[in-house]
Amino acid sequence: MARPTPLSGFPEWLPDGRLVEQHVLDVLRRTFELHGFAGIETRAVEPLDQLLRKGETSKEVYVLRRLQEDAGAEPDRAGTLGLHFDLTVPFARYVLENAGHLAFPFRRYQIQKVWRGERPQDGRFREFVQADIDVVGAGALPYHYEVELPLVMAEALGALREIGVPPVRILVNNRKVAEGFYRGLGLTDVDAVLRNIDKLDKIGADAVAALLVEEAGADQAQARACLELASISGSDETVVARVRDLAVTSNELLDEGLEELGALLRAAAARAPGVVVADLKIARGLDYYTGSVYETVLVGHEQLGSICSGGRYDTLASDGANTYPGVGLSIGVSRLVSRLIGGGLVTTTRSVPSAVLVAVSTEEARDRSDAVAATLRARGIPVEVAPSAAKFGKQIRHADRRGIPFVWFVGEDGADQVKDIRSGEQVDADAATWAPAEADLWPRVVPA
Structure with a gap:
């Protein structure tokens, strides 16, 4: 293709x-x-005669019709639908249709x-x-x-x-x-x-x-x-x-x-x-x-x-x-x-919502990584689990390419650890209590 x-x-x-x-x-x-x-929110279409009642926008309106029209059907401007080109005409129609249900002045x-x-x-x-x-x-x-x-x-x-x-x-x-x-x-x-x-x-x-x-x-x-x-x-x-x-x-x-x-x-x-x-x-x-x-x-x-x-x-x-x-x-x-x-x-500080990538040591142990991710998500922390049980260096590079600031390592016998891949700092962590700094929790829009 x-x-x-x-x-x-x-x-x-x-x-x-x-x-x-x-x-x-x-x-x-x-x-x-x-x-x-x-x-x-109003519907995307309005009757064409309503959209064109001022006349000056006829060249700008997209007309909506089926690919296969009924055989022998005559064009009917009043019955034809067009995509709205602003929100004013749909709103005027909305007010007229729903006036009995609105409290005026309506904001x-x-x-x-x-x-x-x-x-x-x-x-x-x-x-x-x-x-x-x-x-x-x-x-x-x-x-x-x-x-x-x-x-x-x-x-x-x-x-x-x-x-x-x-x-x-x-x-x-x-x-x-x-x-x-x-x-x-x-x-x-x-x-x-x-x-x-x-x-x-x-x-x-x-x-x-x-x-x-x-x-x-x-x-x-x-x-x-x-x-x-x-x-x-x-x-x-x-x-x-x-x-x-x-x-x-x-x-x-x-x-x-x-x-x-x-x-x-x-x-x-x-x-x-x-x-x-x-x-x-x-x-x-x-x-x-x-x-x-x-x-x-x-x-x-x-x-x-x-x-x-x-x-x-x-x-x-x-x-x-x-x-x-x-x-x-x-x-x-x-x-x-x-x-x-x-x-x-x-x-933006990053282009993905995830603040943490939970590493996977082996595919057989993926359920343990999934459990950590679920605990973090339940506490409102956006998380994803590594796509494969590759070498940890490769998983860290994957997080870096996606802009994810933290990588979580599930402990085999000891405590879990989390690594800030920007600074290299790595500390013990508990999924029930650890949280990233507020500035790292979600991506932010900032001045360039």
């Missing part, structure tokens, strides 16, 4: 990389639960794989893990949740600093500020303005200005004003004053957005100083965002793009009679982990 060729865009980590990913997921899960978010976290048929590149995959948090209300959701959620994410990502994850910057904006400002200029096609402002980092200010004239109906002065708004950034409330100075006219929507943005910056300055920064060019392309929007970058790795994004939405989950507004953020876990591994930012 020929050696298989890896599939581009479908990451498979080696054991030490998987340890990094598991550590990241454990930290995120623990932080989310500390803040009262309940974990859920949820969800960590799952998603699938997206885009071109693989640095940090972008076709199959990847996301970690989402959302708070959803029934009929209404107070603004303070738009302040709380980015600060929860700041705490979760900050908890990863101890393993070598770079600091993060959470860039925030408010759609009400943008829309109120654009309407004050006399622009009515707000979606077109937002769509083109969102391209600033990719194509530059001159190209965006031309698009604002061509596609959003702006004149040159209006286009310049939109770009001036997008250039405003800062981590304190002077941002609010600068927008007011720039605005041609004030209106209720702009005032409301600036009040909300100021509240977020005040809270962030107190609870996560230097982490949250207002950046008024953040537009977020998805048109269901209605309030705060967020993007998060790793400091020093900005070229990777946002590793965590989201915002406020008011109409994503609605059955016509009831609306469930919410706010949420999503971490691209695979994007983050790929940079940690590929950039050599973190390492």
